[in-house]
Amino acid sequence: MKKFGTMIEFKEYIKKLNERLKKYIPASLLPSEEALYKPLNIFDVPKKEADEYKYKAIKYAFKHHYENNSFYRKFCKENDVRPDDIKSIDDFVKIPLIPDKFYKTYPAGKEFAMWLATIYTGELPNIVIRKNDSYDDIIKKFNDAGLVISYSSGTSGRHTFIPRDKRTFYNSEYGIAKSVVTMIYPFWEYDINGYLLMPNPFKTNVFAGKVCSVYFDVIKNVEVAIDREITADIIQAAMQDNLKGKIVRYAMQRENRKMINRIVKWLKEQHKQKNKIAMVGAPFILYFVMEELKKSGETFDFGENGAVATGGGWKIYEDKRMPVEEFRKMVEEVLGIPPEYCLDLYGMVEGNGWMVHCPEGHYLHVPTTYYHAMVIDENGEPVAYGEKGRFAFLDGLALSYPGFIISGDEVRMLEECPCCHRNTPVLEPEVKRAKGDEMRGCAEEMRRVLSMDMSR
Template sequence: MKNNFDEYIKKFDTQVQKYIPPKENWTPSDHAVYGVKDFFRIPIKEAQELQFKAIKYQFKNHYENNKMYYGFCKEMKITPDNIKSYIDLEKIPLIPGEFYKDYPNGKDFALWLANIFTGDIPQVKIKGKDPNFDDVINSFNATGLVVAYSSGTSGRHTFIPRDRKTFDISEYAIAKAAITMTYPIYNYHMKGYLLMPNPFKTNVFAGKVCTIYYDAISEVTAAIDREINTEVIKLSMTGTGGFKAKLVQKYLSRMTKKIVNNIIKFLEKNSKEKNDIVFAGAPFFLYAVTKKLMEQGRSFDFSDKCAILTGGGWKVHEDSRITVEKFRKQMQDVLGVKPEHCVDLYGMVEGNGWMIQCPEGHYLHIPYAYYHPMVLDDEFKPIGFNKSGRFAFLDGTTYSYPGFIISGDKVKMLEHCPVCDRPGPVLEPEVTRAAGKEMRGCAEEVRRMISMDIGDE
C-alpha cells in the first residue's frame, strides 16, 4: 500500500516538476513541503521538527528583511533569539488579517505593496496617471511576482504579494493535499473541470492558485473563461455601480446558466467515453448542475471515476448554500460520486496552508509539517484544542510577506481526527466567520433602517 502511494506521489511530482526547486537549493521551508510524501501522515515529532525549522527560518527572514514586520516585532519585544524550541513558536507576533485589507488607492497602492514586501522587489513600471488596482497588480505580476487577492465578499479585497517561490509552494501544496486525500483516484489522463475563473485570466487567488491543475491533469476546462478583475468582482459582489453593475450581474446570471449547460455536456461526453474526471472549485456550480439534472429526472454513475474538490465557499450564491453533508448526498444521488471522493478544502489568500477533508470523516486535516495552527480567544491568546475561537496560523512557507496571521474565521480544532487514523490536528468541517465589532455611521444607520422597513412584512 505504502509503495503504491509512494509511486502515486512520484507520478504526480513528475508532472509538476517545474514547481519544485532543485533539491540542493532547498531551505527548511522547502524541506517541509517538497520533502514529505504525505502531508497528513507524518509522525507528530518529526512534523514538529520540520515545522519548527521552517517557521523559525521564515521568522528570521521577515525580521531581517521586512521593515514593517521588524518594527512590529520590536514593539512586541520578540526577536529570533527568543524562538529556541517548538513551544516558543506561539511567541511569534501575529498580524491581524485586516492589516492586508487596509491599503490606499492609486500610486500609493503600489508603494503599499512594495512596503509590505519582504526583501528586494524587482523594478516595477506602472503606466498611467491614476493607476487602478488591476493596473498596479498587472504591473507587479509582469515582473514575475504574483500579487493575488481575495474575492472580497464584503467589497474589500485582501491583497497579498507573493514571489514566484512562495506562489509555487502554494500551488504545489494545494494540488498535493488534494491528490493525497483522494488517493488513489488521481491520474494524469483524467479530464478536469475547473469551477473557477481561468487562472491565466484572473488575479483572484482562489482561481490563480489552480494554474497547477493544468500541469497535473492532461485536459482542463475552465468554467469562467473571461478576464475577471477587481472591477468585475466589485460590480458582481457588492451590487454597487448602477447600470454597469446591473449589466454585469445580468451577464453573470446568463453565464451561470451557460456554465451549467456546459458542465452537463462535459458529464455526458465523459460518461460515454468512460473517462475519469475531476471537478475542482466553487460548489455552487455543481449544486446548480445537479439541481437541473434532478429537475430533468436524469442522473449519471461516476462512482469510481470522479473526484470532487470544493473550496472557496458560495460567494454571491450564498442564498443557495447547503450543508457539506447535503452537498455530498446530492452529488452521490445525481452523479454517483462516492462521498469519500467528494472533499472540501479550506484555505485563504493570506497563507499557503490548505486544510482538506479526509474521505473517512470529512474533518479538515492540517498540513502540520509547515503550518502551525492556533485557535485564539477574544483576547487573542491561544486556547488549544476542543474550543471554538478565531483561527490563526504561522505559515513556514511564505518568503515574500510575513504569513503569521490572525484570520477572521471561527473554527474548532481537535488534536486528532475522531474518525480516521491520520495523526495530526484537524478542524471541524464547517468554518464560519468570527463575529466582528460593528460601528455604524449615521449614514449606515439610515440605510439600514430604510432597508429593514422595506423588508419588514
C-alpha cells in the same frame, strides 16, 4: 473493491505527482520548502519528525521576515520579540500575529504600489507606475516584473491583496496539489479529464482561481467554467448596486445558463465514454449543475471514476447556506460519486496551508510540517483543543510577505481525527466566519460576481 486490487503504491503515486510538478520544485530547498517537498505523506508525518520540520520552517520564515521586512520588524520590536527568542515550538506563541484585515488596509492610487512594496519582504525589481494606473494596472505591472499579486474580496468589495513572489506562489500551488492528491489516494492519475469550477487561472488574479493553474499540470484535459477575464474592477463593480454593477451582473447572468449547459453536456460525454473525471472548484456551480440535472431527471453513476474537490464556502443563495453533508449526498445521488471522493478544502488568500477533508470522516486535516495552526481567543491567547476560537496560523511557506495571520474564521480544532488515523490535528468539517467579520470566501465572491441567485 476495485481500488484495492490495482492500487498503486503511495510512494510511486507521489513520485508520479512530483514528476508532473517538476517545475514547481526548487533546485535547492530552503528549510520551509524541505518541510513541504520532503515528506512523502504530508498528512501523516510522525509528530516528532513533523515538529522538527516545522520548527526549522517557521523559525526560518520568522527570521527572514524580521530581517527583510521593515514593517514587520517594527511590529516585532513593539511586541518585544526577536528571532533569538524562538528556541522551540513552544515559543511560537511569541511570534506577533497580523490580523487578516491588515492586508485590506491599502490606499488608492500610486500609494497602492508603495503599499504593496512595503508589505513585500525583500527587494523588488524596478517597476514603473503611472499617475492614473488602476489597481489592475498596478497588479499587472508587479506581475510582469515576476511577482504574483493575487487577491480575494470580501462582500464589501474591498480586496485582500497578497504579494507573492514566484517561489512562494509555486510552493502554494504545489502544496494544494499535493494535499488534495494525497488525501484522495489512490484516485489521482494524470490521464483523466477535469473541470475547473472557477475562473480561468490565466485570466484572473483572484487567488482562488489563480492557484488552480497547477490543475492544468496535474490533469491532462481540463475545461474551465468561467473563461472570461475577471478583474479587480469587475469584482468590485459586481458587488455594488449601481449601474455598472447591474450591467456586469446582467452580462454574467446571460453567460451562466450557457456555463451550466456546457458542464451538463461535458458530464454526459464523459459518462458515455466511461472516462475518469475530477471536478474542482466552487460548490455552488456544481450545485446548480446538479439542480439542472435533477430537473431533467438525469443521473449518472461515475462511482469511483469520479471525484469532486470543493472549496471557498457553502453559500448557495443569498439567504441559504448548504450543509456540506447534504451536498455530498446530492453528489452521490445525482453523479453517483461516493462521499469518500467528495472532499472539501479550506485555505485562504493570506496563507499557503491547505486543510483537506479526509475521506473517512470529512474532518479538515491540517498540514503539520510547514504550517502551525492555532485557535485563539479574543485576547489573542491560544485555546485548548476542542474549544472554539479564531483560526490563526504561522505559515513557513510565505516567503514574500509575513504569513503569521489571525483569520476572521471561527473554528474548533481537535488534537486528532475522530475518524481516521492520519497524524495531524483536524478542524471540524465546516468553517464559519467569526462574529463581526464580513462574509468571505472565494466561492461566495464568485457567486456574487456571477449573480447565480438571479436565476432563481
